[in-house]
Amino acid sequence: MQADSLQATCLLQATCLLQAQAEVPVTNPEHLIERVFDHFAGHDAEITPIERGSSAAFFFGQVFMQARPNGIVMGVKAEDEIALSRMKGMAASHLIEFVEGERPRFAWTGDGAGITQFPNFREMTVERIVDVTPHLRRITLSGSDLGRYATHGQHLKLLMPPEGISKPEWPVPGEDGLPIWPSDDKRPQVRTYTVRSLDLVSGTFDVDFVLHGDHSVGSRWALNTRRGDVVGVRGPIGRPVPEAEWFLLVGDETALPGIARALEGLPANAQGIAFIEVADKSEEQPIHYGAGVELRWLHRNGAEPGTTSLLVDAVRSVEIPAAGTRVHAMAGVEYSAFKAIRRYWRDELKLDKKNVLPVAYWRSGVAEGEKVPDDNDD
Missing domain, CATH: 2.40.30.10 (Translation factors)
Structure with missing residues (x-):
């Protein structure tokens, strides 16, 4: 789409989606697209099949990939330059992660091409x-x-x-x-x-x-x-805290800042409960929250982080409100607890994926960014 055409489209729409495209030379493009979008689906993207490919919608933008005889054509869309830059990086990094053989070289065209500094x-x-x-x-x-x-x-x-x-x-x-x-x-x-x-x-x-x-x-x-x-x-x-009527916020020290900020930003009439795991009582800190929310501090009392079932047990002890109540449940925990909580919310309670956000903030013995084998157990 030419710049003048894009500008005219923007004037007619409530929001203007910036767009970028890239052609990537790879072998076996259909298999590569399948692997990339299976990964996206595991991270709660909304996947839509298209001719010889797939598209995925995230909360900050969209990406598509289509197979061509000698590679893949991919495109991204987002509402602003920061989100577009993020979409480009995400699409490129995951494609490169799953490609077999030498890393392909390619260049984005369209909006944001040629920038010399990340906009965020x-x-x-x-x-x-x-x-x-x-x-x-x-x-x-x-x-x-x-x-x-x-x-x-x-x-x-x-x-x-x-x-x-x-x-x-x-x-x-x-x-x-x-x-x-x-x-x-x-x-x-x-x-x-x-x-x-x-x-x-x-x-x-x-x-x-x-x-x-x-x-x-x-x-x-x-x-x-x-x-x-x-x-x-x-x-x-990351995602902003969504609107809801009842909240369940769960985490250890790594998630404490986010839980505290979320609690302090909830509407006055919000209901819910928060569990925060820390070493002992000396690690508790003042947090302001409304009367309808309960905060429980869980103490390891000498146990190493990531070695207890305190948070998993706490999550299982909570009675989730009946259907019809807008619920948001979030957990920021060690990887093992993340798997257990995700399995409980999704497989046992059958909660809607849109209402729960379990996240592995860290993994015992593994530094951030360090590659580990997938265990594929859930």
Whole structure:
């Protein structure tokens, strides 16, 4: 579609969908498309068969792939440049993940082609450091143009430069929509975190870090960073908390910031219950929530994170409201608990997938981004 035609279409529609396309040379394209869209279906995308391919709708955009004699043609659509960039990266990364043989080279055309910086990237500065509990540190970051964090997802990718780098270098988008990273000695390490609270007037938000020594990238950075240090941020990612009448929010320390922010943002008449697992009573923190919501703290009392059934048992103890009540159930937990909770909600209770969001925030013994074999057991 030409630019003038697209602009005219935008004037006639309530929302204008930006679009991009790419032709990818691969062998056995039908099999590759099947594998990619089976994966998308497992992540709650709405899959629609099309001629010689499939399309998938996510809450932030759409993607299609069609087989051609010598490869695949794929396209993405989204409402704005940030969502479009995210769709490009997601489509490209999953196609490359499942392709057999050499990584294909391709370039996106259409909207957003040729950009030199990711539209959701911000360079931010450490403003304040406060210890909320013995093992939780809150770091305030300042930056510009943060309004999207008030209306979209709660999460972000934090890019932490190597120690001793005076001028950090950040990834830039390649022609395939994926990051081109600096050299290894300057490459930032990336971890996923949650915006605990946001102040658009001051241009800051808070990010909470669980402190456990030098055993993780994020904890090490949080222990050593100082006011004035610079980090990179890409976001927001994830889904905003949906509207509902009754809420079930479940998680350990990794999900605590998101649960706390969700509780504090619920309407005054909201009903529900939240379970938060922490090490012991000293790790509890003040959270403001309405009278119709109950918060229960669960203590491991010496057990290692990810080794108890506290959250799974708590979920199974809850009586979900009868059909007709709008329900939102969310769990952010270790991988084993995630599998058990997902199986319980979907297979035993038969809850609608649209009303539940079980997520594996971490996996015992595995660093974020590290590849592990699929166990395919549910």
